[in-house]
Amino acid sequence: MTRQGLLIVISGPSGAGKGTVCRALLEKCPELVLSVSKTTRQPRAGEEDGVNYFFVSREDFEDSIANGDFLEYAYVYGQYYGTPRSTVENLLNDGRDVILEIDTQGAMKVMEAFSAGIFIFLMPPSGEELRSRIINRGTESEESLNRRLSAAANEVSLAPKYDYIVVNDRVESARDKIAAIIQAEKLQVSRNSDLIEAIAEEVKS
Amino acid sequence: MTRQGLLIVISGPSGAGKGTVCRALLEKCPELVLSVSKTTRQPRAGEEDGVNYFFVSREDFEDSIANGDFLEYAYVYGQYYGTPRSTVENLLNDGRDVILEIDTQGAMKVMEAFSAGIFIFLMPPSGEELRSRIINRGTESEESLNRRLSAAANEVSLAPKYDYIVVNDRVESARDKIAAIIQAEKLQVSRNSDLIEAIAEEVKS
Numbered sequence: 001m002t003r004q005g006l007l008i009v010i011s012g013p014s015g016a017g018k019g020t021v022c023r024a025l026l027e028k029c030p031e032l033v034l035s036v037s038k039t040t041r042q043p044r045a046g047e048e049d050g051v052n053y054f055f056v057s058r059e060d061f062e063d064s065i066a067n068g069d070f071l072e073y074a075y076v077y078g079q080y081y082g083t084p085r086s087t088v089e090n091l092l093n094d095g096r097d098v099i100l101e102i103d104t105q106g107a108m109k110v111m112e113a114f115s116a117g118i119f120i121f122l123m124p125p126s127g128e129e130l131r132s133r134i135i136n137r138g139t140e141s142e143e144s145l146n147r148r149l150s151a152a153a154n155e156v157s158l159a160p161k162y163d164y165i166v167v168n169d170r171v172e173s174a175r176d177k178i179a180a181i182i183q184a185e186k187l188q189v190s191r192n193s194d195l196i197e198a199i200a201e202e203v204k205s
Numbered sequence: 206m207t208r209q210g211l212l213i214v215i216s217g218p219s220g221a222g223k224g225t226v227c228r229a230l231l232e233k234c235p236e237l238v239l240s241v242s243k244t245t246r247q248p249r250a251g252e253e254d255g256v257n258y259f260f261v262s263r264e265d266f267e268d269s270i271a272n273g274d275f276l277e278y279a280y281v282y283g284q285y286y287g288t289p290r291s292t293v294e295n296l297l298n299d300g301r302d303v304i305l306e307i308d309t310q311g312a313m314k315v316m317e318a319f320s321a322g323i324f325i326f327l328m329p330p331s332g333e334e335l336r337s338r339i340i341n342r343g344t345e346s347e348e349s350l351n352r353r354l355s356a357a358a359n360e361v362s363l364a365p366k367y368d369y370i371v372v373n374d375r376v377e378s379a380r381d382k383i384a385a386i387i388q389a390e391k392l393q394v395s396r397n398s399d400l401i402e403a404i405a406e407e408v409k410s
Contacts, residue, residue, distance in 0.1 A: 013408075121394070127407025153408040159401045164392045167400070177392055184389035187369045187382055189326070195372070196364045202332025203218075203358040 011107035012122035013155035015133040041079035072109035121162040216312035217327035218360035220338040246284035277314035326367040
């Protein structure tokens, strides 16, 4: 029997550095699969369709919603973002460990749908650092920037709902901590009952 | 406020390689402290008082029992083994992470006394390997050997009571898995509420 894969949700406030840490993690652990989300927003400079997101039309997205084809979706800053349900479920059933990099709104929905998921809150090293990262991103209008700052404060207040907190002070350090979490989760007794039974049988015989 | 240390219990059947793995772990992570047990058994070749065990008389040990001075103790193969309670508690209060290397009987008692402990079951790679390790230890009488083999089978059946299972196929691999478990446990949300509150305050202000 193939062991079910782990769903690892990496989330946190805008400006916490989710994208950078996830890229570093996937480079270090090439056996992990990143779930690619669908979105209706325009690609930013350097973003590729099918790699960063599947960039789809609003009509396409709303059809998928109607068909129940999202594990979670959210409407943020006037755009849709969503995780295709069937893609993730197929990967998990094949024993692949899947990384979901999503905002906190999405993570809250995945907590309801997949309580067996591993929920990691990526935290900026300080509130001040979070502010300057959001400001320095520089791709936002002033209105959008203020909305993001206020949203970030609300998002940090969701951290206690997660399983783990990883402070993103250095990318390599945050990456290694997430890798340790994944390794430790795989060693949990509840995920190894087949192994225990097999060895218990061998000792008896 | 000093953060409370973690109590990490490394346990498993006789012959699982607890001693070797713990030594490797302490070498890799010198910030960990090994709790030294008291015992009434005779030192084996190469064992040092105060390093491997505190070797004490039966009278001394029974006095300590009477004074409630053991976190756990057990009477195994005609000898006492016990973990001095105050030593461990002082270390944890100082924020030190303490490793307890104990047999499964002791671990069951620590589970009752310290439910916040992290219980790791060190498993030999196979039942056959476990048998040959016990036989090859060669420090036992035949009667003692048979008792150990039968006890090992019972001990493996206790594995589901632990938090984590680490298969000791290679010492370095088992050591690194335990290090990952310790790191992951420290990242658990429940152990970081002070940090979350501090950052939430900073973002708001």
